[in-house]
Amino acid sequence: MGVNLSPTRYKVCSFNCVYCHYGWTKYLTSDLSDFKNELPEPEDVKKALENFLQKKIKIDYITFSGDGEPTLHPDFEKIVDLVIEVKNKLLPHTKMALLSNSSTLDKKEVIDALKKVDLPILKLDCGNEETFKKVNRPCSSVSFDQIVENLKNVGDIAIQTMLVDGENGNVKQKDIDDWIEKIGMIKPRWVQLYSLENPPADGSLGGVGKNKLEKIAKQTEGKSGVRVEVY
Numbered sequence: 001m002g003v004n005l006s007p008t009r010y011k012v013c014s015f016n017c018v019y020c021h022y023g024w025t026k027y028l029t030s031d032l033s034d035f036k037n038e039l040p041e042p043e044d045v046k047k048a049l050e051n052f053l054q055k056k057i058k059i060d061y062i063t064f065s066g067d068g069e070p071t072l073h074p075d076f077e078k079i080v081d082l083v084i085e086v087k088n089k090l091l092p093h094t095k096m097a098l099l100s101n102s103s104t105l106d107k108k109e110v111i112d113a114l115k116k117v118d119l120p121i122l123k124l125d126c127g128n129e130e131t132f133k134k135v136n137r138p139c140s141s142v143s144f145d146q147i148v149e150n151l152k153n154v155g156d157i158a159i160q161t162m163l164v165d166g167e168n169g170n171v172k173q174k175d176i177d178d179w180i181e182k183i184g185m186i187k188p189r190w191v192q193l194y195s196l197e198n199p200p201a202d203g204s205l206g207g208v209g210k211n212k213l214e215k216i217a218k219q220t221e222g223k224s225g226v227r228v229e230v231y
């Protein structure tokens with residue numbers, strides 16, 4: 001079950017990924033203070049979750065995700081605490097996951113919140129700054145080297161990587177080599193590797209076939225010692 005903490009009327013994100021299936025980012029920023037009125041209040045999230053969980057539908061994971069970066073919400077840690085409180089009361093065996101683009105790991109409150117989640121899944125699509133700027137198109141406050149440094153320090157995480165083909169893609173041999181090197185430095189629990197399943201923002205992109213993904217996964221495991229799953 002997804003918990004979306006982003007504004008619902010338009011897309012705000014710290015990235016503008018070429019493959020995003022929500023389309024291009026309307027407001028590219030890592031500061032949501034101007035959007036406060038558009039964000040759900042922690043108590044609203046709590047009430048919505050209570051109403052939903054009372055239906056007793058079987059849920060594997062409650063996952064923070066959506067059409068923007070969930071950790072940009074200024075009350076993210078408070079919301080994580082409230083979600084834990086509600087789920088412990090109503091569905092205690094349900095696990096929690098977070099899908100994040102890794103752009104906010106320099107904030108202590110985000111790291112604190114992330115450590116309370118069973119499965120933090122953090123994005124790393126590229127192995128160098130140039131490709132990062134082409135594929136993820138971050139806002140100016142986000143640095144590729146800082147993301148890699150933060151991912152190295154954060155500990156027990158899974159990395160999720162989207163591979164896409166084409167002029168604005170990330171599957172040239174140098175890109176793959178650089179990315180494998182960073183995976184070896186970060187040493188995540190495991191890597192989730194996938195390609196396009198929905199129409200991307202940039203219509204010129206192509207998907208990467210299962211065989212090629214499997215080949216890259218094998219190469220990564222051999223060089224980095226990190227387990228890779230292809231989706």
Ligand code: SF4
Binds near residue numbers: 014015016017019025
């Ligand atoms: S980080 Fe996620 S929501 Fe933001 S642009 Fe990239 S794919 Fe879309």
